[in-house]
Amino acid sequence: MSKARSPFEQLRNRFNETDLECSACGYIDDDGNWRVSAAGSRVKYQFICPTCDAIETREMRL
Numbered sequence: 762m763s764k765a766r767s768p769f770e771q772l773r774n775r776f777n778e779t780d781l782e783c784s785a786c787g788y789i790d791d792d793g794n795w796r797v798s799a800a801g802s803r804v805k806y807q808f809i810c811p812t813c814d815a816i817e818t819r820e821m822r823l
């Protein structure tokens with residue numbers, strides 16, 4: 762079992778491959794990254810839209 766990648770990192774990598782799309786205005790940020798914050802076994806992803814300042818939030822469990 763490799764310790765090179767934590768589940769946290771794997772999730773983050775997977776998330777960074779998904780499109781950052783603002784549900785408020787439809788803007789797609791090709792170069793953007795999710796902001797990741799972890800609390801216990803839950804990981805929160807946030808993306809702040811640069812055009813309308815809406816905040817997209819996703820939450821996942823490890």
Ligand SMILES: [Zn+2]
Pocket residue numbers: 783784785786787788810811812813814815
């Ligand atoms: Zn937007």
